[in-house]
Amino acid sequence: MPRTVSRLLLASLGLGALGLAGCSAETTAQLGRLGLPVAASDRSPYTHHLWIGSWIAAFGVGLLVWGMIIWCVVRYRRRKPGVPRQNRYNLPIEILYTVTPFIMIGVLFYFTVLTQDKVQAKVQHPDHVVTVVAQKWNWSFNYEEADNPDVGTATWESGTIEQPANLYLPVGESVRFNLKSVDVIHSFWVPAFYEKLDVVPGRNNSLDLTPTKEGVFAGKCAELCGTYHSAMLFNVHIVSKQEFIAHMKELEAKGQTGQLRTLQNPDAVPQRPESKQEGR
Template identity: 60%
Template structure:
């Protein structure tokens, strides 16, 4: 719409004010203070307005929930998969930190409780990745040496796709995962299942998760 409007104005100006006489010289105007003031002020007002609403929306999107009521999940992006550390040691229904670790051949599944706030703390031991679940309408870079975080409250039960949104190397396309949003009772049962499998503790490095990685990387 904006492009069509601008193009229409340009075409109108080209036709309406075209030179009709080869000897015609346009009227020369050195300056026009009122006009210059207007076309300086208007862009400033537009930019300031956009900046205000951008900051307002950004603060709303990045607002953090009460840390005592949020489920903490440490997400580790590594070449070439994901690990999800569920920091539920203080959750009486679970009682331990547990993890789910993916590989190139077996992408992991991220399980989340519906209608409860979740905080993702993002880590990378190697290169920059980007944690993206399109259904969340939000993504955030996973940067080595820096912890990024954001909060989400899932509101709809279902299965969704997630992926790395940063070109990170040879097997970037393999960095996919699934997201299952389930009732909180099912979420707690899933974590208890991980605990029963011995998947307790946390994981922040790739070679533990994927023994084949050493061979693939030639290390």
């Protein structure tokens, strides 16, 4: 029996290695991250390390449990006819499987709190501040750049169901997101940031981070907020500082300056077509 198990294990490892050899570099890299997307912020490594560590612990527990099962199957397999001797209690084993889960939960909780503190740490003087406004059924972004000598004015842009919003951020510069909602609870989530935060009406939530990788990344609402929840998408453009300033100038040229009036007037942002028909 042990020899058979060893052969099966070696065969499984061989097939796994063969399968990985046929994967693309991108797929292999994602497997190395255990499913996480490409990281794009300075806070991502903290969550990444917690994620990988949790999987290592899970694999360790799994190997231990399966090892004990296989050992019991081999060690205590029936050798003689008849019913084997029955044991009702085993106090050491019962103590083990009662105490061990509490130890595991305590260790995971400890590292989760450490990671949370690092991810949610605030920057004393962020380089940029963006007010994020969530409403049914898309997003608005107010760039608070009035004190930025390279821009000199606050600008904004909004999205609709048909045309998702775009959020522009400069790479390598810290950003504070002030999150606000005009109706129900939403959730601001950019998977590449490895972080999300609820957007709650009447409550001022905020998160700080520094984008670290140029490119276009998906953003979405991670809270089931209603009928058109699936339409609450936006695109995050992480660009150079020069491109960011140029985009702010484009918004200024379009007349999209000042503060959004969305919080006082939800209709300042285009609503879904049905809402217009209902108002007629």
